[in-house]
Amino acid sequence: MKNSILPIVVLILSIAPGFAQNKNYQSEHISVDFTSSNLPIVVINTNGQEIPDDYKIMADMGIIYNGEGVRNYITDPFNHYNGKIGIELRGSSSQQFPKKQYGVETRDSLGNDFSFPLLGLPSETDWVFFAPYNDKSLIRDALSYRLSREMNRYASRSKFFELVLNGEYMGVYVLFEKIKRDANRVNIKKLNPADTSGDAVTGGYILKIDKLDGEGNDGWYSNFLPFPQSNKQIFWQYHYPKPEDIVQLQKNYIRSFILAFESAMHGPYFADTLLGYPKYIDANSFADFILLNELVKNIDSYRLSTFFYKDRDSRNPKMFAGPVWDFNLAFGNANYYEAYLTNGWVLEYVSDFSNMPDWENFYIPFWWKKLFDENRFRNIIYDRWQQLRSTVWTNQNIINLIDSLVSHLEESRERNFQRWPVIGQWIWPNYFVGQTYQEEIDYLKNWLVGRLDWLDQNMVGGPSSVNDEHFPEEFxxxxxxxxxxxxxxxxxxxxxxxxxxxxxxxxxxxxxxxxxxxxxxxxxxxxxxxxxxxxxxxxxxxxxxxxxxxxxxxxxxxxxx
Known part of the structure; x- marks a missing residue:
């Protein structure tokens, strides 16, 4: 594909302040002067095809990336990537927004998957082109994943870029790694269709609790209701192996594992070291998952975009929580479920059936609250919080991360908000509407400092005792x-x-x-x-x-x- 980009004329959307779900935006033509960037420039040509949301079409992609600190011009040759991709729409509620996000596969000329180190990230074939829109800071997701990696927990690496799609400037995007089994992503054992017995069938697996969006979803319903009053069930989804790849004996195994875990959590000895949760889960990973999601007060956590993985027994027999995912509504950016308050635990709020409205279809599994209330587990949370607050999660370190991201986007965000004039406009489900970009950043920082202070004052648990095990007293x-x-x-x-x-x-x-x-x-x-x-x-x-x-x-x- 030759780089023959002409002067870019773009569609600018006028945003109605009373946006509600399923409302369509109207658009008008406004031009943006886009000739160069300090960010990589990604150019996609679908050759007249519309991008669907349920399967990938073949398209051409070229990337201008002259290296860190070197300016990229729209007239430069495609010197980083110049070839085929598969592309589709992705996301759920975000598809209501005019700035779309995409799932992308790098492919060879025959349409086969082609592993490539996009923008310097570890080589792979599957990528997310994330489109921050109702997050006017543009950084909530990238910041959250960075905070997770600061904990030494894998979360998607990121790279900001500016996108041109079919000759139209589309604004600032973020390249994220899709959650996949890979040595550089979720590093668990590869599971082949022939791995159906013995140690081989025990891993690795990635599961998720999420909406049924995208193509080819499959899974099973939990035997246990989220609430006794509920008529809605928890649906566990196969993420890896993919639903079309996982075989029946592997389904039987992982369903049996989850049933055993949930049965243990439902029983009287859920905290027992031999019969309860310590047998089935890596408690430290679940504590880290809770702390990250509670730090940023992610109201979708525990019940949406929630991933788990299990390696082969010979490598590790327990299930881990994570990787974390989807934070555009975090850091006080939503006007429901008390997301805007710096006080309170998300886990406790969504575990209270009286807080969940009739329209809510996605509930938290019953065992999260039971786990959170258990003394030994609370002590794990307490110890980990103290460690993080004295090292990588100090106020200054987190503020420095925010400042570095904001500085990186100083130039490109101006073009982005010309393309998508959302500053000063209410976009679902914003709680705060700043009149400038700086006001949005100030709100994020102030909210975060208040949240850290509340967590410091209200952290559960205490220093771990030497021996807090107990022996069952009943048959x-x-x-x-x-x-x-x-x-x-x-x-x-x-x-x-x-x-x-x-x-x-x-x-x-x-x-x-x-x-x-x-x-x-x-x-x-x-x-x-x-x-x-x-x-x-x-x-x-x-x-x-x-x-x-x-x-x-x-x-x-x-x-x-």
Whole structure:
């Protein structure tokens, strides 16, 4: 593709102050003088095609990038990238805005994926061209991801650029890494379709709780309601492997893992070190996820754009929270769910059913609040907060990050707001409307300082005790894991203190016929784990029953060959 850009005439949108969801903007023609930039210049030509929102079309892309600190001219040759891409619209509520964001794949001339280090980021094929619009600071997402990386948690790297699309100047964009399994992104084991048993089937996986936007979504509904009063369920989505790539035995495994975790969280021993959340999740990653989202008060967190990943058991058997994603409504930029207040916990607000309006379709899984209220976990949060506040999350360090981003955009933002004149206009769902860009930045900084102060004064937990474990005081029969299984599964049960009785654990078929006796002896108090090998049984539903003189419990399991 030759760089034959002509003087750019652009569409400028006049923004109605009373914007509501699903309202269409009207446009008028205004020209922007765009000849050069201190940012990279990305030029896309769709060759007359409209960009759809449910599949990618082939297009041409050229990038002018002369290096950091070197000016880029629209008349320069495409010296960084000059080739094919796949491009589609992306986003959900953001698609209402006239400044669109895009999902982009770098491709070769035959349309195959082509890994490339766009704008100096680690080489990959899948990218997000993010379009800040209702975030008039332009930096909320990039800043949030940087704060996550300061915690030594992976979050998307970023690069600002200016975009020309089909001869029209489109303003300031941000290149983000799409959340993917990759050595430089979510570094978990690659899962092939043949990995269906043993250690191989245990990872890696990326899951998400989010809206059903985009193409090819699939997943399953949780067995547990977000609230007892709710008629809406939590939908877990497969992110990696993609829905079209993940095979049934892999689906069975990861669904069984999540069911075991949620069953443990729903039970009386959810905090037990052997039976509860410490068995299933990396608590430190969940604490970091909470602290980042609470620092910026992201009202979508926990229930939208929420990712989890699990590596192969031999590398790490626990599930991690993250990477974090989507922060354009953070830092006091929304006028609902008390997002504008510097006080209060998002997690507690959205965990209160009375706070959720009838129109809300996306609820928080029940176990977030239960986890947040647990003493040992609260101490993890407390310790981590103190560490962060004394190192990378000091007021001055965060303000310096903001200032560096603002300085980087000093020139380009003027053109952006000429193209999209939103300064001084209310754009859904702004709480604050500054009359200048500087007022928007001052609001962000002041809000953040107030938020840091409130968190300092109201941080949960306290210094971790040397030993805060406890031993169960009641009988308990856990759900077998994995479930469904083929042909081996594990059953755990608890015998409480000061009890010594004859314990039986037996397996029955659907007709009530006994097919196996796993335990038949006296046992003292403790946590026990029994392996059941159903190698000689046929596929189907079975029941296992734990009995003592004073207690009995039965649970269902599925043998699926």
């Amino acid at each position: 308990f029969l856990a759900q077998n894991f994995p479930n469904p299984f083929n042909p081996v599964t594990t059953i755990k049960f608890v015998i409480p203190n000061e009890v010594r009785n004859l314990i039986t654990l037996k397996v029955y078929d659907l007709l009530g016929n006994e097919v196996a006796t796993l335990v038949n002896e006296e046992k003292s108090a403790g946590v026990y784990e029994v392996e059941f090998n159903a190698g000689k049984l046929s596929s189907g539903i079975y029941f296992y029953k734990l009995m003592t003189g004073k207690y009995s419990a039965t649970k269902k399991m599925i043998l699926l060959r």
